[in-house]
Amino acid sequence: MARITAGVASSHVPLLGVASDFNKDRDDYFGPIFAGYDWTREWEKAEKPDVVILVYNDHASAFDMKIIPTFAIGCGERYKSADEGWGPRAVPDVEGHPDLAWHIAQSLVLDEFDMTIINEMDVDHGLTVPLSMMFGKPDAWPCKVVPLAVNVVTYPPPSGNRCWALGEAVRKAVESFPEDLNVQIWGTGGMSHQLQGPRAGLINKEWDNRFLDGLVGDSDHLRRIPHIEYLRETGSEGIEMVMWLVMRGALGKNTRALHRHYHVPCSNTAIGHMVLRPDNGEGLDMTGSDTGSAIAAE
Amino acid sequence: MITEDPKHQDIHEYLAEMEDIPGTRVFTAKRARQGYHMNQFAMSLMKDENRAKFKADERAYMDEWPLTEDQKDALIARDYNRCLDMGGNVYFLAKLFSTDGIPFAEAVSTMTDMKFPEYREMMMKGGRSPEGVRSIKANEAAAAAKKEDR
Numbered sequence: 414m415a416r417i418t419a420g421v422a423s424s425h426v427p428l429l430g431v432a433s434d435f436n437k438d439r440d441d442y443f444g445p446i447f448a449g450y451d452w453t454r455e456w457e458k459a460e461k462p463d464v465v466i467l468v469y470n471d472h473a474s475a476f477d478m479k480i481i482p483t484f485a486i487g488c489g490e491r492y493k494s495a496d497e498g499w500g501p502r503a504v505p506d507v508e509g510h511p512d513l514a515w516h517i518a519q520s521l522v523l524d525e526f527d528m529t530i531i532n533e534m535d536v537d538h539g540l541t542v543p544l545s546m547m548f549g550k551p552d553a554w555p556c557k558v559v560p561l562a563v564n565v566v567t568y569p570p571p572s573g574n575r576c577w578a579l580g581e582a583v584r585k586a587v588e589s590f591p592e593d594l595n596v597q598i599w600g601t602g603g604m605s606h607q608l609q610g611p612r613a614g615l616i617n618k619e620w621d622n623r624f625l626d627g628l629v630g631d632s633d634h635l636r637r638i639p640h641i642e643y644l645r646e647t648g649s650e651g652i653e654m655v656m657w658l659v660m661r662g663a664l665g666k667n668t669r670a671l672h673r674h675y676h677v678p679c680s681n682t683a684i685g686h687m688v689l690r691p692d693n694g695e696g697l698d699m700t701g702s703d704t705g706s707a708i709a710a711e
Numbered sequence: 712m713i714t715e716d717p718k719h720q721d722i723h724e725y726l727a728e729m730e731d732i733p734g735t736r737v738f739t740a741k742r743a744r745q746g747y748h749m750n751q752f753a754m755s756l757m758k759d760e761n762r763a764k765f766k767a768d769e770r771a772y773m774d775e776w777p778l779t780e781d782q783k784d785a786l787i788a789r790d791y792n793r794c795l796d797m798g799g800n801v802y803f804l805a806k807l808f809s810t811d812g813i814p815f816a817e818a819v820s821t822m823t824d825m826k827f828p829e830y831r832e833m834m835m836k837g838g839r840s841p842e843g844v845r846s847i848k849a850n851e852a853a854a855a856a857k858k859e860d861r
Contacts, residue, residue: 428815428816472802473800477754478743478754478803497757498809498810499809566738567740568739572713605838608801608815608819609822610735611734611823612733612823613819614820614833614834614839615841616837616838620841637712639712641715641729644735644737646841649735649737677837678834678837678838680834681815681816681819681834
């Protein structure tokens with residue numbers, strides 16, 4: 414049986430892709446950001462996930478204003494890096510897992526989540542930057558990816574509660590897939606940032622860190638945060654954090670933090686990153702990574 | 712809970728709250744409809760050949776789109792706050808940032824009252840504080856209370 418063995422949260426600022434692609438990732442500006450991912454890169458090498466369900470949002474790349482799916486799942490064989498206006502990133506193609514993706518899609522629809530199915534699309538920085546942060550610069554990505562796109566651009570996006578519930582349904586779907594697969598789920602975007610208007614540049618360290626705290630343990634209070642709170646407290650683009658709740662919802666009642674990183678700024682944005690282990694008696698510490706891990710909060 | 716007000720859990724209160732944030736234009740359906748063609752125009756700049764045509768003659772290129780004259784003027788002036796007011800969305804307008812070859816953060820800074828170096832400096836120091844920019848209504852109430860005190 415397939416199972417979700419870990420959850421990863423990460424910002425997906427496009428500038429991080431630029432830094433990685435042009436070898437600026439250890440300079441004075443980007444060094445402290447990338448250093449916070451070193452632990453995770455080593456950990457991923459040991460964990461060797463077969464598939465990552467990657468929750469992200471498209472930034473007017475694959476989807477324009479013609480069609481706006483609230484939740485969409487990629488069931489294709491492979492995805493190319495999108496040209497976001499300066500040429501596509503020189504990163505490997507993203508290989509899909511159509512068997513698992515279609516299984517999840519069908520299960521979700523029967524579980525009353527009315528998913529949009531994507532067979533062909535290009536994927537933008539929302540999806541490829543987290544891959545670079547977690548895996549560096551390999552010739553091919555070390556795992557397959559099931560893209561799960563959430564609308565957080567046109568209002569209203571789905572509620573945090575709905576995102577969390579979708580995560581719960583994804584977990585059920587994964588666990589009913591017969592093949593033995595090591596599946597991770599990643600929630601991306603955030604943390605506080607506002608990219609528009611006179612209030613641009615807003616950052617709220619205290620709120621962000623409370624949100625990180627809230628992902629750990631058995632509380633589900635984060636699912637009840639209304640959109641307006643994200644907007645007021647973390648900037649208009651901070652709303653992306655509802656995507657982290659899909660990830661959190663998929664980890665079951667209780668979680669343990671294996672790693673945590675927070676840094677301001679990256680361009681206009683606060684970088685947040687966390688690695689979580691579902692902690693409901695599953696015994697998923699396959700690699701012994703959970704003991705003695707450094708929990709470094711800034 | 713879809714809004715802050717437990718007594719008004721409906722779309723009207725939801726949309727009213729979206730308009731209560733200082734210096735922010737939330738991309739609601741109303742704005743999405745108003746800016747539909749502006750955003751689709753910006754989207755067209757993802758293609759190299761369209762970028763070349765646009766750069767050769769911005770107005771002629773935009774005349775092929777059903778944009779209002781105000782929208783065209785705001786786009787030519789790169790007045791992004793006015794673009795937002797007329798339904799532009801920053802992820803779509805970003806196609807114009809990259810056509811111009813300017814960093815995202817620099818384009819964003821033009822919407823604030825700061826020059827880019829000053830904006831960068833603010834970000835390096837931890838960004839803009841949410842203090843005093845959470846709610847238009849709360850700010851008005853605070854200002855009124857202050858007036859009464861005098």
